[in-house]
Each structure stands twice: as structure tokens, then as C-alpha cells.
Amino acid sequence: RAAGAAPAPQARRRPRAADSLPAPRGLTRRAAALAVLLLVVVAALAPYLHATISQRAEIADARAELAATEADVADLEQQVERWQDPAYVERQARQRLALVMPGDVPYRVVGVAPSRQAERDPREAAADGVRASADRPWFGVLWDSVGEAGREAAGR
Template structure:
């Protein structure tokens, strides 16, 4: 019962391991590229679906704009046009259209652009501009002010 101890790794097993590793390494890059390309294809199909939906919306809008009834209705609603011989009235109301009756917060009226411009010119002339009012570092550090 004298058994000969055989080595754990035979020459055939080593060659087989090298061949399997070589096959795995040679397939790794193509498989990675395949997965990347499949992902790109899926993204492009989603983009194509979005673009087709946008095209359908634009075609629907084009058909809508070719409808004379729609054009007439839009002219009445948005531009306040009237048919010849028809009397039209525009009611100016303080409440916005479709209001629920609750008072909307009032906005402060902004002055026209030319008034704002002129006020900034006057403030720069008198030295009471933003810098002097806020008292920032440049205004306090004795920055030169215009004479006047």
C-alpha cells in the first residue's frame, strides 16, 4: 500500500488554466463593448421616442393652426378681433379672469425705466448712490466722491 503522492497541479491542468484565462481575457473587452453599445442603443431609442412625440405634438399644432375656426377663435380671445358688423366690448375688471373672489396680493408699481435711470444719474451726481446709503467698505474708507 505504498501510494505515490501525485502533485496537486499537473502540467495539463496548468495548460488548461492558462487557456481558460486567455479565453476569458480575450472575451472581456468585446463583452464590455457589447454592453456599452446596448446601453447606447437603449438611450437612442428613448431619445427617438421623445423626438417622435415632439414631432406628433408639432403636427397636431400645425393641423390646429390650419383650422380656420381655431384661428378665428384665437383672434377673438387673444387679440380681441370682431367680425365685420359685430359690436365687441372689452370689460376691464380689477380682478383677474377666473378669480375666486379672494383678494390677490397687490404688487407695488415699478417706476418706468427712464425714471429709474434718471434717479440713478441724480444719485450719482449728488453722491447719495447705493454705496453711500449702504455704507459699504468703499464708501466708508474715504473713496473719492464726485464734487458737487
């Protein structure tokens, strides 16, 4: 080259075939190794995750059962406290067992519908029962009550 001469235009570089190829779209070795590693980790951790989840469910069930049991215990303790009260015991004996205090005369009204029976004065109902049984022999009253019970059962 001469000192004052213009520089020669540089030859254009031709692209190589390797440079112009697009990147491979399939799995590379690195991606395949990463996928295999990920599968191994998931397979190794799956039993532990399953056990953890099932144990949490069992713990939640146990807590719910414990809460229900504690509620039952509280209810039973209240029942024990109620049974310590003599008035409650007396009321239950009258209602459940039809027991009466010494000197009381028990009366049972038969044949009156429960709604009408509740509206009647208890003294009036007792007086009607005494009059009806005083006028007739006991077996007549018994036979009438059996017949009335049969009519009520047939009416249902």
C-alpha cells in the same frame, strides 16, 4: 510441484509506495495549462464583449430618443392641424392677444377675484364697468386701477 499436491499459497503482493500515495492535491500541469488558456481566451474576448454591451446600451438609448422625438413630432403635427382651424385661431387671438372682432366692444374687469369673476354674468360685469367709467374721468379710473394693483401685490 507434484501432480496431486495442493497449490502453494500465492504470496501476497505488497503495495508499492507509489501506489499507496494519495493523488496530489495541488495544481497539476494540465490544470495549470487549462487555467492559463482560459485566462488568455477571457483576455482576448473581453474588449469585444465590452464593445457589444456598450453598443447595445447606445442602441437602446437611441431608440428611446427616437420614440421621444416621434412623440414630439406627432404633438407638433396636431398643433399644426389645430392652427388650420379658423375657430381655433380666433379663440387663441381672443385669449392670448385680447383681440376682438370688428364691432365687438372689449371689457376687462379689474379688481374682482378670479373665482368671483368667473361666477358673475359677463353682461352684468360689462354694464358695471361702463357705468363706473361713465361717471368718472378716465384718469380717475386709471389711478384707481393702479392703486388696486398695488394693494393686490402687497396682499400676496
